[in-house]
Structure formats: structure tokens, C-alpha cells
Amino acid sequence: MREVLKEILASIKVHKVRSMLTGFGVAWGMFILIVLLGAGNGFRSGMLSMFSGYASNSIWITGQWVSHAKIGGVQSGSRVHFDKSLEGKLKKRFREVQYISSEISLENANPVRFEGLSGNFDVKGIDQNYNTIKLLEIEEGRFLNDFDYQQKRRVVVIGDRIKETLFKNQNPIGKQISINGVFFQVVGIIKTGTIFSMMERNSIYIPIVTLQNTFNLNNDFYTFGALLHHKTKVETFENELRNFIAQEIGFDKNDRGALYVNNVQLQVSAFNSLFKGIDIFLWVLGICFLLTGMISITNIMLVVVKERTTEIGIRKALGATPESIKFLIIYEALIITMLFGLIGIFLGYIGIGIYNWIVSALQTGQQEIFASASLGWHIVFPAFILLILSGVFAGLFPAQKAAEIMPVETLNKAV
Structure with a gap:
């Protein structure tokens, strides 16, 4: 596993620009998801705080x-x-x-x-x-x-x-x-x-x-x-x-x-129902941004498979199983997804901080509808799990293509 990770990181390092452009879609999707959910929580808190002068029941x-x-x-x-x-x-x-x-x-x-x-x-x-x-x-x-x-x-x-x-x-x-x-x-x-x-x-x-x-x-x-x-x-x-x-x-x-x-x-109760609907909408919107990043991951991994067709054929000729080839491609897609996903989360929290600073600067002394945005790890963790699953799915199709490469055909092309 250590050797596989070294190989994947070496491949990313060689193709820095391509990897960064590919990972940008993932980081951007996670950034948007974090900021949207954080701002949504702030809006919920601000609206419900208007009832703070009354017992909610x-x-x-x-x-x-x-x-x-x-x-x-x-x-x-x-x-x-x-x-x-x-x-x-x-x-x-x-x-x-x-x-x-x-x-x-x-x-x-x-x-x-x-x-x-x-x-x-x-x-x-x-x-x-x-x-x-x-x-x-x-x-x-x-x-x-x-x-x-x-x-x-x-x-x-x-x-x-x-x-x-x-x-x-x-x-x-x-x-x-x-x-x-x-x-x-x-x-x-x-x-x-x-x-x-x-x-x-x-x-x-x-x-x-x-x-x-x-x-x-x-x-x-x-x-x-x-x-x-x-x-x-x-x-x-x-x-x-x-x-x-x-x-x-x-x-x-x-x-x-x-x-x-x-x-x-x-x-x-009506406001809580409304915000449940808003939360669902924000999740769907954020996931759509993530899917855009996943499509770019799939596309780039197909390019990687095409570039490394000869290498994959040689590996199979030397005894590598189709499953090991699949895992190699999936791992690479997963590493790119996780790396840039973490960057997106980090930038998302910076975005929430900037949002809170703007909201605080616009306060007029009276309680505002938009309260400070916040997002707990109990929400970020499921989002990160979703990101990991997306990375796996993004690598499945290219991995299957790589596993279907025939050693004889690739060696003939190399000769």
C-alpha cells in the first residue's frame, strides 16, 4: 500500500497543473457546500432568534x-x-x-x-x-x-x-x-x-x-x-x-x-419545516457542485488510463491482476478527491469566517435576520464521507477500462 501511495503521489507531482485543475472542481464543490450549509444555519438561527422573546411552546x-x-x-x-x-x-x-x-x-x-x-x-x-x-x-x-x-x-x-x-x-x-x-x-x-x-x-x-x-x-x-x-x-x-x-x-x-x-x-414549527426544506435544497445544490468535480475526476482518470495503456499492459504481462489495476486507478482518483476535498473544507471555513465578519460589520444594534454562520463536524463528516464515495465512483469507470486492457495488444503497439 505504501508503494502504491508513493506511485500515486509521484504521478500527481509529475502532472501538477493537470492535477490542480482537476482537483479545483472538487475543492470548489466542497467549498460551496460548506459555505451554503453554514450560511443556512446562520439564517435559521437568526430567524428563530426572533422568537426568543417568547417561549417556543x-x-x-x-x-x-x-x-x-x-x-x-x-x-x-x-x-x-x-x-x-x-x-x-x-x-x-x-x-x-x-x-x-x-x-x-x-x-x-x-x-x-x-x-x-x-x-x-x-x-x-x-x-x-x-x-x-x-x-x-x-x-x-x-x-x-x-x-x-x-x-x-x-x-x-x-x-x-x-x-x-x-x-x-x-x-x-x-x-x-x-x-x-x-x-x-x-x-x-x-x-x-x-x-x-x-x-x-x-x-x-x-x-x-x-x-x-x-x-x-x-x-x-x-x-x-x-x-x-x-x-x-x-x-x-x-x-x-x-x-x-x-x-x-x-x-x-x-x-x-x-x-x-x-x-x-x-x-x-412552520419555520422549522421551512428550514428543513431549505437544508435539503442546499444539500442538493452543494452535491450538484460536487458532481461537477467528480465528472472532471472521471475525465482526467480516463486520460491517465489512455496515457498509461502500455504501462498497464506490461504490469498485466508481469502478473498484475485486473483487480489490482482497478484498485490502482481507484486509489489515484480517491487520493485526488480527498486531498482537494480537505482543501475545500479548509477554504469553506475561511469563507464562513469572512461571511461572519461581513454580517458583524453590517449589524445595526438591533437583532438581525442573518446571524453568524456556523457548521458543526456532525455535518461536515457526512459531507466528507459523501466526498470519499464520490471519489470511488469517479474512478470506477476508468478503472474498468484499465482492467480490460489486453497485454498482447499493448505490447504489440509498443514494438
Whole structure:
């Protein structure tokens, strides 16, 4: 085997230009495959990260206006609202529901002031399970805790846009802000979110019991979220939930406009299915580039066999078997394929590095759709195995041609 390798490497060395041009197709195909798969992973990560503000297995329901009245139920034109009793019924009816959290908002404009600076922002009262369903990341300070709810503390968590507007270069933590004339202490600042969670930047979060007590709000609310078990059948759950709420509230279940449903789990599932299709497409595209390289390997090996016809005939005359001739040609095709394939992988990772540098340079501070590209060896290894198999197949036809060479004919031509 060592002698065979020496002979193959010597042949490649003698025909450097030809070998390099032949191997370029293989290296280019592997380079394209690595960069495509890496960029595809980056795109997937960037898109799915937009849902990072929500638990991937969550669903959000917002009451809208009834357009189809039901006898004895909500009148047409009325807005659908919920209460705490509905939450209990939902938990009892649907085993898929792990947690439920309601959200109450102060209606109309809410002037918020601090030391002469002011602005109008969304003020929301939230339950204790809220941050389990909508994942609000804290940049400074802390989030609302159990003691805040138990003692009905006048504390708030604010979005980073509010910090920029009211506090400029000051640290808001511990400061008192005025909401409709009532003072609240800032205990935390929400980190800048994704494109899908821009509203959090302009929102103020207060314990729901504090908001109700302070501004004399009733227990009704228009929005709630639920955290579902991961094994929930998202395709059917939403429809069952809609029908149940319609029955409990009293409106026509076919009135699709009465409820706005943000089914995060279904959206994430749809994106995952989409990216599986994209992955398949990228693999097919990359394999097509590899096949182009394999065709060039086959062509050059046919040239090699033709050039070495006399040599092969002499080998067979001296006792070389057709199988040994086949293996010699296949090994040479395989060595060229593996050598330039490894070069292609190396260049592919350099390409991913350049891609990441460009993406990083184009970042604007807000989370982008295209995240940094990455590609693990659990993907590269199968690609390399595919490359090896391609090298073997590329050498099969020329090897068969070489094995069919008759010693007598080649020796007669040599004489």
C-alpha cells in the first residue's frame, strides 16, 4: 500500500497543473457546500432568534370585536374580554396548558414623567407567570418578584427606550417615575429585544394586583398567554381553544375575528419545516457542485488510463491482476478527491469566517435576520464521507477500462 501511495503521489507531482485543475472542481464543490450549509444555519438561527422573546411552546389570545352575535351571548360590536374564572376553566379543560398569565393595560395615553422629562408609554399589569411565557431579558436591575405581588409594591420594570427618553445618562434603578400622577420605583430595565418584540422597548410592567389597586381597575382583561406542553398537537389545539372560549364567552365559534391568536408554537414549527426544506435544497445544490468535480475526476482518470495503456499492459504481462489495476486507478482518483476535498473544507471555513465578519460589520444594534454562520463536524463528516464515495465512483469507470486492457495488444503497439 505504501508503494502504491508513493506511485500515486509521484504521478500527481509529475502532472501538477493537470492535477490542480482537476482537483479545483472538487475543492470548489466542497467549498460551496460548506459555505451554503453554514450560511443556512446562520439564517435559521437568526430567524428563530426572533422568537426568543417568547417561549417556543406558547400561545397568546387577545379579545377583539364580535361580528356574529349569538342568542343570549355577547352582542355584535362588543369586545371580547376575559376574567380569572376563564383561566381556571382553561386549565381544567386542557391538560396541554402548563401556565396561564393575564395582561392588563392602562387605556389611552399614559403620561410618564421624571424630573421634567416626559413621554407616553404602554403601561401593563402582568401576572407572576408572565415571564415564563414571554421571556423578557433584564439588562439592569431585576424583574418583578413574589414579594412585589404579595405586598402590592409600586415597582416597575421599564423598556430601554423609556430609559433613553426619561433618564438620558442617569441610572434609572431605584429612581421614582410618575405614571398618571402616581409614583413608582424602577427596579429593572428590559434588554433590547428582537424585531418581533419591539413593543417591549416602550412598555412599563407593573404587578397586576398593584395596577388594579392603584388605578381602580376591574378584574377583566383582554389578553392572556399560555405555556403549552411540548407534545401539544399545535395544528388542532388552537381550533379547540377557540371553540371552547367561544362557548364560554358566548359568541359564534365561526366568528374568527372575535379572537386574535398568536400561536408561537405553530409559527416555530412552520419555520422549522421551512428550514428543513431549505437544508435539503442546499444539500442538493452543494452535491450538484460536487458532481461537477467528480465528472472532471472521471475525465482526467480516463486520460491517465489512455496515457498509461502500455504501462498497464506490461504490469498485466508481469502478473498484475485486473483487480489490482482497478484498485490502482481507484486509489489515484480517491487520493485526488480527498486531498482537494480537505482543501475545500479548509477554504469553506475561511469563507464562513469572512461571511461572519461581513454580517458583524453590517449589524445595526438591533437583532438581525442573518446571524453568524456556523457548521458543526456532525455535518461536515457526512459531507466528507459523501466526498470519499464520490471519489470511488469517479474512478470506477476508468478503472474498468484499465482492467480490460489486453497485454498482447499493448505490447504489440509498443514494438
